[in-house]
Amino acid sequence: MTPFDYQRIPEAAAVPAQLTPTVRPLAGGTDLLTRLKACLDRPDALVDLKASDLGRAIDRVDGGWRLGALVTLSRIQHHPGLRADVPALAEAVSQAATPQLRNRATIAGNLLQRPRCWYFRNERVQCWLAGGEGCPARSGRNEHHAVFDTDGPCVATHPSDPAAALVALGATVTVLDGGGGERELAVADLLVPPTDERRVEHVLAADDVITAVTVPSAPRSTYLKAMDRAVWAFALVGVAAAVSADGxxxxxxxxxxxxxxxxxxxxxxxAGPGLTPEAIDRAAAAATDGAAPLAENGYKLPLLRTLTHRALTAVA
Amino acid sequence: MLTLTVNGQPHPVAVEPRRILLDVLRRDLGLTGTKEVCEMGNCGACTVLLDDEAVYSCLVLAVECEAQEIETVEGLARGQELTAVQEAFVACDALQCGFCTPGQILSMEGALRRRPDADEAALTEAVTGNLCRCGAYRNIVAAAGRVAATSSGGAG
Incomplete structure (x- = not known):
């Protein structure tokens, strides 16, 4: 880990203007510290968002819930209202990481964590995502990698379970920028594949800070996850299913x-809102349409079809 | 200068921002009950309580902990009086080499702080983030059951 300064700014609204590509926000730190230790990131300074008045509340709002950016995964897991009203989110956080990590990790930070691709995480490998050229996973060890959109420059998978649930639920994030502007962004539009100019998995600028996550109610929703052990692993495949208020x-x-x-x-x-057994069969079979698995991860396709079937059956 | 409150005692320490809590506990304060293994949040041996919640001290900067209560395994027993979790680990022989034991115990203590009447399922879930290379899991789960059966609190 390279040396850095540590800063506290009491007013969250004043934080974005202080952020630069080398002055970075710190929240739960469960992903950031692993990157610092591996020297993947070498910031000049960290601004500790926990020392600010950035949101920590879980509030009922019209049609759903508003979660402050600093709400931890544990608090979501143990919140009776969220478990009943947005089970896909509660189930996703409950299956993410471990109790210790969930006690620390924040919902906003969870969305912005970097991929766990073993080439990207290796400081001695300069893959495309790390600023170099080429994707060693494409022709190398790729059992944990992508099966869709695999002709892009990177085949790493997004590591978040809650992200899939939040996209299925139609959740949005509130973002505060360095000029004091505030905007609302669907999680589906926040997380996009990296490009040559922007080699990260999200669209936020260096001086953007997520201040809240707004989640529409969906009591009929679920998140199912396949792992290579029963707990404490990233998803081999996960499936979130949600029935929105309009069906x-x-x-x-x-x-x-x-x-x-x-x-x-x-x-x-x-083909319509009726989740009949026949419709669920058709949907599960179509879940892998367009998939282009790599040499070692074809096993993900039957997992995806089966989890899709089970998730739809659960919300039917 | 930074003041860390560990097991109820204030400890002034001079540390760089990049110093990890685990490292400061062990090297600066001599509290070696908190174990160092993977240093990447993959094993659970370094688990401590931070304001009553179990966290991996390898993924926390010491500077983040100013004004928080840190508890390590050294702070649990009152003299010869063990906590219910410690007593259950002894009674159920929930260890072999003992290296992961402080982390396992603090994880269960954390679950009891959240819910003093935590049931066996909650106490077992609490240690899903702690590896045991000896494979003492069956007896660790038995200890969770013993705590659930005997306690409505007693977390020290």
């Missing part, structure tokens, strides 16, 4: 692409 069914997978992956083919195959 629309959204299906989003984790562990299969650079970002949470909307299962558009499966949604179309439902």
């Amino acid at each position: 629309e069914v959204r299906l989003v997978a984790s562990g299969v692409a650079n970002t949470p992956w909307r299962l558009a083919g499966a949604e179309a195959a439902l």
Whole structure:
């Protein structure tokens, strides 16, 4: 870990203007500290958001919930209202990481964590995502990598479980920028595949700070996750299913692409709001439409079809 | 200069911002009950309580902890009187080499701080972030059951 300054700014509204590409925000630190230790990130300074008045509340709002950016995964997991009203989110956080990490990790930070690709995480490998050239996973060890959109420059998967649930729920984030402007952004638009000019998995600028996450109610929602052990692993495949207030069914997978992956083919195959056994069969079969697995991860396709089937059955 | 409150005692320490809480506990304060293994949040041996919540001290900067209450395994027993969790680990033989034990115990203590009447399922879930290379898991789960059966609190 390279040396850095540590800063506290009491007013959260004053934080964005202080941020630069080398002055970075620190929240739970559960991902950031692993990157600092591996020398993947070398900031000049960290601004500790926990020392500010950035939101920590879980509030009922019209049609859903508003979570302050600093709400921890543990608090979501143990919140009776969220468990009943947005089970997909509560189930996703409950299956993410471990109690210790959930006690520390924040919901906003969870969305912005970097991929766990073992090449990207290796400081001696300069892959495209780390600023170099080429993707060693494409022709190397790729059992944990993407099965959709695999012709892009990077085949790392997004590591977040809650992200898939939040996209399925139609959640949005509130973002404060360095000029004092505030904007609302769908989580689906926050998390996008990296490009040559922007080699991260989100669209935020260096001086943007997420201040809140707003989650519409969906009592009929779930998140199912396949791991290579029963707990404490990133998703091999996860599937979030949510029935929105107007009856629309959204299906989003984790562990299969650079970002949470909307299962558009499966949604179309439902052909209407009725989740009949036949419709669920059709949707599950269509869940892998367009998939292009790599050499070692074809096993994800039957997992994706099965979890899609189980998730739809659970919300039917 | 930074003041860390550990097991109820204030400790002034001079540390760089990049120093990890685990490292400061062990090297600066000599509290070696908190164990150092993976240093990446992958094993749980370094678990401590921060304001009553179990966290991996390898993924916390010491400077983040000013004004918080840190508790390590050294702070649990009152003289010869063990906490209910410690007593259950002894009674159930919930360890072999003992290296992961401080972390396992603090994870269960954290669950009891959240809910003094935590049931066996909650206490077992509390240690899902703690590896035991000896494989003493069956007896660790038995200890969780013993705590649940005997306590409505007693977390020290």
